[in-house]
Amino acid sequence: MMFIAAKFMAFLTQPLAWVALLLLLTVLLVRRRPAWAVRVGSAALALLLLLGWEPLPDTLLRHLESLYPPVVRQQIAPDTAGVIVLGGALESAYVWSVPGQSALNDGAERMTEAVALLRQQPQLKLVFTGGEGELFGGDLPEAARASVFFEGQGIPAARVLFESASRTTYENAVLSKRLSGIDAAQPWLLLTSASHMPRAMAAFRKAGWNVTAYPVDFRAGKATPWTQYTLDQGVKKWRIGLHEVIGLLAYRLSGRA
Secondary structure, three states: OHHHHHHHHHHHOOHHHHHHHHHHHHHHHOOOOHHHHHHHHHHHHHHHHHHOEOHHHHHHHHHHHHOOOOOOHHHOOOOOOEEEEEOOOEOOHHHOOOOOOOOEOOOOHHHHHHHHHHHHOOOOEEEEEOOOOOOOOOOOOHHHHHHHHHHHOOOOHHHEEEEOOOOOHHHHHHHHOOOOOOOOOOEEEEEEEHHHHHHHHHHHHHOOOEEEEEEEOOOOOOOOOOOOEOHHHHHHHHHHHHHHHHHHHHHHHOOOO
């Protein structure tokens, strides 16, 4: 039930869904309330145009990304047990159509930075946590797809543990803790996108993990030019920022963070 609720919330955090709802309301009003139909339709157009102005969503993302600063690989504590990598950087199973090749999405730094970390810190173990995040997913969970990626990068199988049943960040934290050979009281690095880090850290600490944030995949930068306007990127950034803010609020209200 919580997984379905999370998917519904994800739909509501898509700004284009708001535009679509306003346009639907415009259609419903056009016969009986034409004046209101014009107002609502104008609001839909204004919202659509505003979504592409990137300084606004970048301000939200920049706040989320600033809560946990980046970590220098060489300064990682020597007693660190390993790194926990959250799923979300791999395309859906149906996209994986070329045998032997991995399909990464915009969050690819979760995977590439993990590989660099393992190569520079040979004492670290890696826990990858991610099942099938799609509502109607296939039979290849993200952990299985991640196994293909890490194997292709030459990471020994003995250094990696996979958790393949989780579908949410909360389940990432709870189910990874149950893996054989895992001691959550030891120091661990938590590696995920910088904007996702506040919710991830809250969930993992609530579940009893001793984690230090290792944020990657920074989207907003230090400043955004006021002239920066791209409709597709603006919509994407709004979706990411709103999803994290509402998700963190929902986790706190439900006692999961």
